[in-house]
Amino acid sequence: MQITALAGGVGGARFLRGLLDHLGPTAGHPDPSDPQPSPARLTVIGNTGDDITLYGLRVCPDLDTLMYTLGGVIDEGQGWGRAGESRRLQDELVAYGAQPQWFTLGDLDLATHVVRSQWLGQGLPPSEVTARLAARWGLPDLGVRLLPMSDDPIETHVVVDEGDGPLAMHFQEWWVRLRAAVPAQRFVAVGMDRARPAPGVLEAIAEADVVLLPPSNPVVSIGVILGVPGLREALRATSAPVVGVSPVVNGAPVRGYADACLAALDLPATASAVAGLYADLLDGWLVDEADASAGPWPDQVQVRARPLLMRDRTAAAELAGATLDLARELAPRRPRS
Numbered sequence: 001m002q003i004t005a006l007a008g009g010v011g012g013a014r015f016l017r018g019l020l021d022h023l024g025p026t027a028g029h030p031d032p033s034d035p036q037p038s039p040a041r042l043t044v045i046g047n048t049g050d051d052i053t054l055y056g057l058r059v060c061p062d063l064d065t066l067m068y069t070l071g072g073v074i075d076e077g078q079g080w081g082r083a084g085e086s087r088r089l090q091d092e093l094v095a096y097g098a099q100p101q102w103f104t105l106g107d108l109d110l111a112t113h114v115v116r117s118q119w120l121g122q123g124l125p126p127s128e129v130t131a132r133l134a135a136r137w138g139l140p141d142l143g144v145r146l147l148p149m150s151d152d153p154i155e156t157h158v159v160v161d162e163g164d165g166p167l168a169m170h171f172q173e174w175w176v177r178l179r180a181a182v183p184a185q186r187f188v189a190v191g192m193d194r195a196r197p198a199p200g201v202l203e204a205i206a207e208a209d210v211v212l213l214p215p216s217n218p219v220v221s222i223g224v225i226l227g228v229p230g231l232r233e234a235l236r237a238t239s240a241p242v243v244g245v246s247p248v249v250n251g252a253p254v255r256g257y258a259d260a261c262l263a264a265l266d267l268p269a270t271a272s273a274v275a276g277l278y279a280d281l282l283d284g285w286l287v288d289e290a291d292a293s294a295g296p297w298p299d300q301v302q303v304r305a306r307p308l309l310m311r312d313r314t315a316a317a318e319l320a321g322a323t324l325d326l327a328r329e330l331a332p333r334r335p336r337s
Contacts, residue, residue, distance in 0.1 A: 001041065001324075004208035004240070006149075008047045008221025009062045010079035011247055011255055011310075013069035015214035016044060018316025020070065022324070026143040041143040043204040044070075047216070048126070048148045049156035049189055049224035052172045054103055055093065057113040058120055061172070062221065063130055063148060064112060070144055071137025079255070082108040102177035125151040127198045147204065149225045152195040156220055159185045171220060180257035184264040187220060192227050197234075205234040210327040213244030213282070215254060215308070218274045219261035226278075235281040241330040243284035243323055246271035249308055250290035270294060275301060284326040286319070302330060 047062045068074040075081045085106030119129045126148045134146045156171035160182045259269035267273040271287040279298035292305035310316040
């Protein structure tokens with residue numbers, strides 16, 4: 001089974017780790033003497049709209065969270081960053097008065113950003129850089145291929161009203177420094193109009209047996225991925241069933257500020273509203289039991305209710321298994337026009 005998933009940060013990463021737990025070990029490691037790599041059983045298309053340049057280094061929060069989680073080195077408590085981190089370099093930057101001081105980087109994490117920036121400066125495309133970083137944590141041995149949604153720079157900015165009129169800021173400042181407390185008027189994906197899908201992205205969708213939309217932020221994670229020109233059309237055209245998991249349970253986001261993001265679109269924080277954002281491409285939708293009767297749902301979408309909270313890896317694996325069960329029930333489907 002070839003599985004392709006679109007994912008953002010913490011929620012998507014934990015779901016995909018559960019998926020790997022559910023699938024079990026790979027059949028075998030790639031033969032180092034074979035010039036043709038074994039095909040990935042899971043291709044993850046990661047959001048790069050959150051990317052930001054800090055202290056002269058390129059930081060890719062969602063890609064790194066996916067990489068660290070699947071690679072087994074994530075800080076489980078906070079859901080992002082490296083386990084066993086120290087902050088000596090960050091403390092020294094603060095002592096120098098370096099800005100910004102609202103985004104904290106650990107010493108181990110900084111090594112990732114240094115080498116990424118070095119390789120990008122040498123002219124390597126982000127997809128190649130991501131592949132090199134992912135190999136460091138053994139993702140290919142797990143049967144995982146991690147792809148950025150695009151090799152072209154895309155940054156999500158947020159337009160807010162601070163009293164003197166509209167003000168645009170990087171998404172990370174709104175999310176991390178302001179904690180989404182200032183209402184967003186709209187989100188702007190700067191560079192999206194010039195972007196193209198990264199190499200392998202469209203092929204991963206076309207050749208998939210199943211396409212999954214994990215419980216990631218529907219506006220600034222999966223929504224930004226879907227904004228890459230040609231990607232939404234590819235999802236409508238694939239013969240693979242597209243199955244998603246709601247990131248909203250009983251009127252509240254499971255994690256983060258998805259409610260504040262949906263409010264910018266004048267949408268309520270409901271599983272039904274999120275399904276509506278994917279209505280043109282979605283076949284199956286998993287919602288929590290608390291939302292079983294909370295429609296309306298898009299006409300063609302098959303909705304199933306079950307517990308969605310990933311309290312531990314076992315629960316995440318069971319959720320991933322239920323998602324695949326629904327996909328098997330729906331496969332194959334006819335491509336949409």
